[in-house]
Amino acid sequence: QKEVEQNSGPLSVPEGAIASLNCTYSDRVSQSFFWYRQYSGKSPELIMSIYSNGDKEDGRFTAQLNKASQYVSLLIRDSQPSDSATYLCAVNDNNNDMRFGAGTRLTVKP
């Protein structure tokens, strides 16, 4: 079983819609969760971090964490073509090393 799983996509949404990206993880003791955005040919950049159950909002982005279900998601409201990228879910393992999912490719169509 992979440690961090994401649907590889591609996920396609129209401009202005809500994009929903999902991630599950296997290590129950994980405490830190991250979403990174990676444009083609570039390195990942941090969008959000979340550490406790519930929602965390930052602008158009909302991260949601449910530790009981071992599930973390990222919602992007009012999606823009510039949001088109690969979104990586990352989870710190019990050694505090970050494990990445394979990423979900998002395309926002004008």
Next chain:
Amino acid sequence: GAVVSQHPSRVICKSGTSVKIECRSLDFQATTMFWYRQFPKKSLMLMATSNEGSKATYEQGVEKDKFLINHASLTLSTLTVTSAHPEDSSFYICSARRLAETQYFGPGTRLLVL
């Protein structure tokens, strides 16, 4: 967020030569640095973790004699690809972290071995 730089951003070399890539944390002291490799349209693969002043810990399947990592100071780590071959061509990305805080990525180095 914190700033991490990498140099060079792009390198082309002949097969059999060695290439050194530098990773620097510019505005914080990185107790731990990580080296990743990413092939086209594939996910990030962790190669090794290095803590300042100690030997790097390599992931399974990564040859430590081929990928030499040095983390000599709290702001600099280097990755040397020794005797590079075309199959080593990839996008190499470092990241840096202070204690147990968030990891920040460098911009990456694209290596092409001819």
